[in-house]
Structure formats: C-alpha cells, structure tokens
Amino acid sequence: MRPTSLGIIGLGAIGGSLARQAKRAGIATVVGWSPEPAERAAAAQQGALDDAPYHARDVVRDADLVVLAAPPLANLELLERLAPAFAARTLITDTGSVKRGIVARAEALGLGPRFAGSHPLAGTHGRGFEASRGDLFQNAVVYITPAAGGERAAGEIAHFWETVAGAHPVTLDAARHDAQLAVTSHLPQVIASLLGVFLARHAPPGASFGPGARDTTRLAASTPALWSEILLLNRDELLPALRALEEPLGELERALETGDAGTLTAWLDRGRVWRRGLDS
C-alpha cells in the first residue's frame, strides 16, 4: 500500500526517520504523536509532519496506516488503548525488535486481519527525534511478521516499506523471528554489555583500550531501559542461547588449560571463517 494518510506514534529515531522519509516520498498527510511536546514541535517545524496533535487518538483516527514506533512495552499498551479509535480501513504495524507479544496482542484485540509486525534492522546511535534521518531505512532489511488471518495486511505493509521507505521487506513467522533475533542481535547486545560490566569492575584505572576492545563493547552504550524491555520480552529464547554459549566457552577453556595450540587455533579459525563470510 501507499497510504494517503500515515499516522506515526512515537517520534524518536525510528518514528522520526519514518516521518521524514514518508514526506520525502510524497505521502500526502503524515501525522505524528510523541509524549514529548518538544519532539512533536520539532518534527512539525522541520517538515517531517503535517500535523502533531495533542492526543494520540487524533493521529490514528483517519490514517490508512498506523505505525507504532514507541518502545516495545509502550507499543503493547498503545495498541490496546488506541484499538477503539482505529477506522475500519486502517492497517496497523509496529517497529519493535521482539514480535510474538505484539502479534498475539493484535490477534486478541481482533485486529489480526489488519495487523502485521515490522522490525527494521536499522541501527541508530542516537536517541530521540534529533537522531532521526531521512534515509535511515534505505536498503535496510525489514522483517514483516503476519498475524493470524493477516497475510493480506502483511503484503500491504511490506509493500509500504519497500515503496515508501526504500527498504527490503522479508516476511517471517513471529516465533521464528524472535528465535533468530535472540542469537543475531540480542545475544551480541548482552555479550557487549557483559564485557562492559566486567571491564568496569576489573580493568586497571587508566588502562588504554585499542580499537578492538572499543568495537567489541560498542553496543554496551545502548539505552538500558529500552534493552531491558527487549531482553525480557525475548528471555525464553535468549536464556537458552546464553546457556548454549557454555559449550564453545568450555572448548576454549580446555584448550587454554591443556596448552593445546592446535585445538585453540582451530577454534579461533571457526570464528574467523564465519566473520569473514559476513563481509563477503
């Protein structure tokens, strides 16, 4: 679909970028809401929005498509609160990085045929509308997770991301999405934080860190409150992944303990081959 009227709830880096990109793509009416009056004002002043009303329900009332771009727990609550205000024709999606909960909530609210989850793989370093960009989703993969009976809505929402945001939609079952993201995204986040927490306690004061340690811990600088929500929403997938790390960790420790250079080199090489493959 190419909406005539797009409603965006949440004007942070994700919602703000989508508003900018929709206006650039020529969407006639883009209306947005944030709990922060300053964010609403900035988005309207900078031409990312045609209107920024005081009440969230006034954003969704006449929208062809509503995008929930708040943090994941807020999206769950907003979906429930705004459901009575959606017009019968309105399609709804969200942008959170855990999908089973929001898809189940949409189904429970009877919105299944009009809802599909979205998860754009677009990294942002900053927070809030000031971190938004007019090309954030260009060429980014966006996972689309249909609700029961919502295959048609999922197709329309995938088409929206492709034609309006220049993204590459990939349709995926919500459960498969969450299992995959547990290892490809949530695990790297907690590993970077684990190393950060460890170094906060054990690194000698004034020690220098090279580019390697900086890159390995870069994700540790992510927003704790947001990531706490994400990790807890996906903990049933993340915890088994964390426990499965014990196997390669044990292999490493045994090779070090026994001074087994051949096994250690082969272990390191498995990681090297995988990582090189990521860039090829």
Add this chain to the structure above:
Amino acid sequence: MRPTSLGIIGLGAIGGSLARQAKRAGIATVVGWSPEPAERAAAAQQGALDDAPYHARDVVRDADLVVLAAPPLANLELLERLAPAFAARTLITDTGSVKRGIVARAEALGLGPRFAGSHPLAGTHGRGFEASRGDLFQNAVVYITPAAGGERAAGEIAHFWETVAGAHPVTLDAARHDAQLAVTSHLPQVIASLLGVFLARHAPPGASFGPGARDTTRLAASTPALWSEILLLNRDELLPALRALEEPLGELERALETGDAGTLTAWLDRGRVWRRGLDS
C-alpha cells in the same frame, strides 16, 4: 636514543610500518629481515629499507637498536639464536603483546641491561608488509617493559618510540602489563571469537546481521595462529579473567530468569556508563 643504524627482524604490518616510519624520520640506515623473500624485496623496493640481507644475523650485527617484530614464539627463538651476533653496544626490544616471557628470556641470556620489551597498541586489519603504513605508531600508546637492570635501556627505547615513531611510551612492569592486557585486549579477542564460533553453529542460514553484531565480532577475523600464541603465552592471566566473567553473566541470567527489569536495567547501565566513559 636516536639510532644511526636500526635493525628490524620481521617485516609484517608492525615491522614494515616501523621501517617506513624510521626512514621518514631520517634514520640513516634501516636494515630488515623477513623469512619471506618477497617481503624483503618489497620493503627494499618501496624505500622502507636500505638493505634487506639474506641472513637475519647480518641485520643485527651493526645495529644500534634491534627490534624483533616477528610473532611472539618466533621472537623468543630469534632472541636466543641472534644473541651471539649482537654488538656490545646494541640495545634490543620486541613488539609482542605478551611481555613476561621475552623479558625473562633476555635476562636468562644476560641481555637484561640492554633489553626492554615494547608493545605498541596499534591495531592493523591486514597482514604482512602490504598492510604496513608510514604513520601506524603516530600517537599510539607503546608499553615499555624493562628487564632486570635494564632501566637505562628502557629509557633509551622509550625515547626511540617517542622521537622516531611519534608514539606515547608508557613504562610498565612486564607482569603488570600482562595482567592488564589479559582483560583489556586478550579477553575482548576471545569474547569476539566466542560469539563468532557460537554464531557459526547457531545462526539460521541466511540470517541478516546488523552493525551491532558486526562490530561485536570484528576481532574474530584476527589471525588464528598469531592469537593462539598470544593467548597461550598469557593463559595464566586470561583463564582467571574468563572465569571471573561468570559473576556478571550469572547476574544477567538471574535477572532474566526472575524477570527483574530493575536489576537488568541497572546491570546494562553499568556497562553503558563504562563504555561512554571510554569515548569521553
């Protein structure tokens, strides 16, 4: 010291860069050796060396300063093999990232008063002379680890790094150096490899990886044979660090298991504060 004649053993990214930088700094005679004839030829042809003899002993014979820039185990062996060829005035250093072994070997060979270890914190992505650069050590921290009775040699070698290579020398006891590097460098390396080995086994085929997962695993692409040597030479420091990771990992798992958002957020925030501090 500012040597009139500098001998460099090993012409990879580190030794090659040092040769380039020494010639740019106007050192009269820079002589180098590599077991690879092609590397010797390339370094001489590109003006990084004044001479590249066939035998390593011909590099060290008339040098004011000899720098061992081979991998760590080769440096240990080269120091022993070349010791009889050093002139009485020659000072000797190396560039490896583990320092107790090479310092002890120098002392055992009676070279203590003329030896100090060096460890430049200069990251290189490539390998071999082709990855060398004329500014690799500019503004880099270089740890200098004196041998017993070698305080004066350490001062001369620190002065060399500062005036010839534009680096910032920091003098440190070899044992303290190795304990510090175990947590600031060797642990980040094995954590990145651990995640790489895990993802090689558990990531779904065709899964997309965002910039976060790429950064967290970048170090996994490092050379396995070289890192196997480094990790084994420092395993008595690295293994306790790996085991000490279990404490923050256990805290994370308990917060996830009990759904304790407050504890999880506080845990993530400790890593965030530490990581932000690295950039300030």
